[in-house]
Amino acid sequence: RYTFHLRRSYWSNGDLVTAYDFEYAWKKVLSPDFNSSFVYLFDPIKNARAIKQGKLPLNSLGVRSLNDEILSIELEEPCPYFLELLS
Numbered sequence: 001r002y003t004f005h006l007r008r009s010y011w012s013n014g015d016l017v018t019a020y021d022f023e024y025a026w027k028k029v030l031s032p033d034f035n036s037s038f039v040y041l042f043d044p045i046k047n048a049r050a051i052k053q054g055k056l057p058l059n060s061l062g063v064r065s066l067n068d069e070i071l072s073i074e075l076e077e078p079c080p081y082f083l084e085l086l087s
Helices: 019-030 048-052 082-086
Strands: 002-005 063-065 070-073
Touching (some): 019 070
Antiparallel strands (some): 002 070, 063 070
């Protein structure tokens, strides 16, 4: 499990970037009806593959916003290159 404390940052329109933005976007990419050739990059995240295949609901994804500034990511198993995927 990784816990990220986001620094204060803003979108180009001046809105605050939040942990909820990441959770929403990642769940959108993993929804079965969203096409992406790079979805395999999310495979280390808990339940990502099963969600993409339509076997589990989106709310079972191992990504949670704890508040505006804290994002928690749970992996299926240890993944030594996970931080590189994020960067």
